[in-house]
Amino acid sequence: MKRRIEMATLQGSYLFPEIEKRKNAYLVNYPEAPLISLGVGDTTEPLPTLVAEAMGEYARGLGARESYSGYGPVEGWISLREAIADRLYQGRVAPDEIFISDGAKCDLGRLGLLFGQEARVAVQDPAYPAYVDASVIMGQGGTFNGRGYSRMRYLSCTPENGFFPDLEGADDIDVAIICSPNNPTGAVLKREELERLVSWARQRRVTIVYDAAYAAYIADPDLPRSIYEIGGAHEVAIEVGSFSKLAGFTGVRLGWTVVPDRLRYEDGRSVQADWRRPISAYLNGPSNIAQAGGLASLREGWGELQEGIAFYRENALILRRRLVELGVKVYGGSNAPFVWAHFPGRNSWELFDQLLSKAHLVTTPGAGFGPAGEGFVRLSAFSSRERIEEAAGRLAALFEA
Ligand code: MLT
Secondary structure (H helix, E strand, O other), X not given: OOOOHHHHHOOOOOHHHHHHHHHHHHHHHOOOOOOEEOOOOOOOOOOOHHHHHHHHHXXXXXXXXXXXXXXXXXXXXXXXXXXXXHHHOOOOOOHXXXXXXXXXXXXXXXXXXXXXXXXXXXXXXXXXXXXXXXXXXXXXXXXXXXXXXXXXXXXXXXXXXXXXXXXOOOOOOOEEEEEOOOOOOOOOOOHHHHHHHHHHHHHHOOEEEEEOOOHHHOOOOOOOOOHHHOOOHHHOEEEEEEOHHHHOOOOOOOEEEEOOOOOEOOOOOEHHHHHXXXXXXXXXXXXXXXXXXXXXXXXXXXXXXXXXXXXXXXXXXXXXXXXXXXXXXXXXXXXXXXXXXEOOOOOHHHHHHHHHHHHOEEOEEHHHHOHHHOXXXXXXXXXXXXXXXXXXXXXXXXXXX
């Protein structure tokens, strides 16, 4: 068969497998190296007991005729949609605007189907690499020009602009993918910043895809956890949420997408009605076992869940504090599970190699998230306390030396 031009246009390999490859290559030469991973944001701590029990019970029920069940509703269990609307959105969105899925990443990819190949998609720079790869695979990328893709728009987010996406010159975009708390920078959009973004989108008829996968890490009550806390957002924004970092479901797979009823195409037709088509075509609803766990997370497991989030949040603060003590300029880490460390003038892949070989720490090089990530490395807080403390000690030994 003929290879699709879009596949040929993709650059290199996806970031996290590339890091895995480099880590494994290092281990071939130094098999005894006591590596600590602060790379991919993958949860490490056990699930809340009540959540694991709910999933176990559901799975056991599948083994008995009386309690066996097959497909669930394509948009997910109504009980779970109600729990999300209530617990996470305080009624700002209705249960029937919420579509449960097999994960935020899967939905972020499928959303491209709504916008089509002609859409001009903007991402923050730096950004979670799945946004760019999914857009290019969809055919929205154009050609690669050495720095980025010709048809995509990159909204620079740097310490100089307070990590607020640079909207200057971004006049021709149809869709803007915005992530807050941000992966990788850990920056969180303030209420007035989000208001500015929503008002810009309304004026320019831009649809915002708001990735709020890390919203649970916001500790500051003044910071918005959802774009729907902003007036007028229901008319321009789709929000994607995840149980991965909220409940430790990275391997369980469960997420959701909010498509508000008020979000309309130019001709007044319902975007929500259209969204049912790709999810019906690609998904027979999410796993029932995962949904049982999701429901328990928002009900009986909620208290334990908060402890888990506080634990990773403290991990981020430990890393952040240590880097600050060492005189490294750091961002994020206080309302986000990622610490974004700045080493001006340094090549971030070289920093990655140095941290790997000299401190046995696996990190993520900032340049892997886009050109504006050069000079940065990202440290993930998803690890045990013992490892985080050990990692903080190794950072001190490396940078004090
Ligand atoms: C990351 O490390 O950027 C994310 O955790 C990866 C993911 O969610 O796919």
